Amino acid sequence: MKMRLINVRMNIKTTVQIVRTSFQHNEGGIESQSHIFFNSKIFIMKQNTKNRNQTRQTKTASQGSRNRMTGSNGSGKQESLLEKFFTDQLKDIYYAEQQLLKAIPKMAQASTTEELEDAFNDHLRQTERHVKRLEKVFQLIGKNPEGKKCEAMDGLVKEADSIIKETKQGSMTRDAALIIAAQKVEHYEIATYGGLVQLAITMNLKQAADILDKTLLEEEDTDALLTEIAENYINVQAEDEGNYSWQREEEQPNDEQTSNSLATYSM
Numbered sequence: 001m002k003m004r005l006i007n008v009r010m011n012i013k014t015t016v017q018i019v020r021t022s023f024q025h026n027e028g029g030i031e032s033q034s035h036i037f038f039n040s041k042i043f044i045m046k047q048n049t050k051n052r053n054q055t056r057q058t059k060t061a062s063q064g065s066r067n068r069m070t071g072s073n074g075s076g077k078q079e080s081l082l083e084k085f086f087t088d089q090l091k092d093i094y095y096a097e098q099q100l101l102k103a104i105p106k107m108a109q110a111s112t113t114e115e116l117e118d119a120f121n122d123h124l125r126q127t128e129r130h131v132k133r134l135e136k137v138f139q140l141i142g143k144n145p146e147g148k149k150c151e152a153m154d155g156l157v158k159e160a161d162s163i164i165k166e167t168k169q170g171s172m173t174r175d176a177a178l179i180i181a182a183q184k185v186e187h188y189e190i191a192t193y194g195g196l197v198q199l200a201i202t203m204n205l206k207q208a209a210d211i212l213d214k215t216l217l218e219e220e221d222t223d224a225l226l227t228e229i230a231e232n233y234i235n236v237q238a239e240d241e242g243n244y245s246w247q248r249e250e251e252q253p254n255d256e257q258t259s260n261s262l263a264t265y266s267m
């Protein structure tokens, strides 16, 4: 029989004492009993531990639940939660790239300037390669290429559609707005590919990391090119297309506006 005394000091006024006694059954099981003294009150806890064979069975059962948690594929190999997340993210971006194969031609066709149209068409060809590269990565991890609905990309594509509907055909404002819509898409892709590259490196999937990194670089280059196109002349020419009132008010403030502003700031 073993006896163990555990003192736990809760705070100045409260002291908890636990006295645990245990003894072994003939059949190998262990019975333990704890007396818990809590501010002069005694609580008794009894616990029966099963014999060794039963313990092994318990371990096997808990191992089974671990297999379910990590998604055992039944072939003896276990898929970790990180591997599952990596595959999910691959499916997400595979779906996203396929939506872009349909969306980019519409954006190119709607563009006002040739420069933006060419940039979209060039990126369409890159996007076709992005899909092929993802298929290669699926192959490397022994999975069939499969897309998983990505609400975020669906939303971004919808936003680009709305811009085409809401802006005037042939206007520079449309190009300025299309560039922002396209950059939102690129930033989503950069975030996803950036994360996938890092996860692939962490999981020692060197070839997959190299492939995903190629696409990441192209997405970053596209983002930079779109910024360049916007800043070269499109934003400035869009500015000339219509009157806008905000700056005029700032440039020619009358006395009343100035005193109103001051009143607001002093609140």
Ligand code: FE
Residues within 6 Å of the ligand: 097, 126, 127, 130, 189, 219
């Ligand atoms: Fe892409």
Ligand code: FE
Residues within 6 Å of the ligand: 123, 127, 185, 186, 189, 219, 222
């Ligand atoms: Fe892209």
